[in-house]
Amino acid sequence: MATNADITFYDIASAPPLKTFAPNPWKTRLALNFKGIPYQTKWVQVLDIAALRKGLGIPANRTLPDGTPMHTLPMIEDASTGKIVGDSFEIALYLDDAYPDSPKLLRQHTAGLTAAFNAHMDEVFTKHLGLCTRASFDPATVEEVMATFAKRFGVKSLADMQLSDEQREAMFVSFEVALGELSKAYHHTGGTADRVWRTTGTAKEQSQQPPPNRQNACVFLDGDEPAYADFIVGAWLKHFEGGMDPKDWERVCSWQDGRWGKLGTVLNRWSEMK
Structure with missing residues (x-):
C-alpha cells in the first residue's frame, strides 16, 4: 500500500473552510477513505482545472454542449506507480487494481x-x-x-x-x-x-x-x-x-x-x- 501519502488527490476548492462539495470528487474521497490509502488533497480553483490537466497531460473527460472540451476533477496522481488518473470511476477501478490488499470498492465481476x-x-x-x-x-x-x-x-x-x-x-x-x-x-x-x-x-x-x-x-x-x-x-x-x-x-x-x-x-x- 501507499505510504507517506504517495497519492495526491486533486479536488475542487470550495469557499473557506476547504471541503469536498462536488459529487464526483466526493466519490473519490469516500473511496480513498474507505480503502484506507494514505493521500493528501491538493485544492484546485475551478478556473485552474483546465490548465492543471493540460499541464499533466490528462485530456478533458467531458464535452460542452458546443463540442469544446470540458476539464473537471477529481484526479489522482500516484507517485508510487507514476500513474495519473482523471475520472472518478476510473479512479475506483485503479485503486482496486493497484491496492488489492485494501477493502474492495467493486465486488468481483461487477465493473x-x-x-x-x-x-x-x-x-x-x-x-x-x-x-x-x-x-x-x-x-x-x-x-x-x-x-x-x-x-x-x-x-x-x-x-x-x-x-x-x-x-x-x-x-x-x-x-x-x-x-x-x-x-x-x-x-x-x-x-x-x-x-x-x-x-x-x-x-x-x-x-x-x-x-x-x-x-x-x-x-x-x-x-x-x-x-x-x-x-x-x-x-x-x-x-x-x-x-x-x-x-x-x-x-x-x-x-x-x-x-x-x-x-x-x-x-x-x-x-x-x-
Whole structure:
C-alpha cells in the first residue's frame, strides 16, 4: 500500500473552510477513505482545472454542449506507480487494481453493472440539480465560475435556469419519485407499475411499501459493508445536502422512511477531509 501519502488527490476548492462539495470528487474521497490509502488533497480553483490537466497531460473527460472540451476533477496522481488518473470511476477501478490488499470498492465481476449504475445515478441526480440553491465556490472567483457553468449548460446566465415556485415543487415531486424508485434497489425489490400514479402526488398512502421479507433491508445496497455503488449514491446525497436549503434537505431526509439521511450519516465515517 501507499505510504507517506504517495497519492495526491486533486479536488475542487470550495469557499473557506476547504471541503469536498462536488459529487464526483466526493466519490473519490469516500473511496480513498474507505480503502484506507494514505493521500493528501491538493485544492484546485475551478478556473485552474483546465490548465492543471493540460499541464499533466490528462485530456478533458467531458464535452460542452458546443463540442469544446470540458476539464473537471477529481484526479489522482500516484507517485508510487507514476500513474495519473482523471475520472472518478476510473479512479475506483485503479485503486482496486493497484491496492488489492485494501477493502474492495467493486465486488468481483461487477465493473460493468457498477458503471451502468454510475451513469444512471448521474442522470437521475443531475436532472434535479435545480433544487440546489446554495453555491459552495470561493467568493473571490464566484462570478467567473458561474459564467463558466452557464457556458457548460448552454445558457447565457444561470439566472435563466431559475425555477418558479410551481416548477420547483414539481421538481421536488419528481425527485421523490426518482428516489422512491432507487429505494427499491435497497430493498431488493423491483417493479415499475407504480410510476404512473406515483407521480400524481406524494401522500403517504401512495408510497409503495417494501414486501414483508425486505422490511429489515440494510442501509447499504448489498450487505453490511458499502460497495462503490453506495458511494456513488452517497456522493450525490452529500452534494445535495450541501447545496440545498436546510429545510429542503430535511424534506428529502423524510422520504422513504428516512433512508437518505440515514445513508448520509453512515457514510460520514469515510468523509474525512485529509
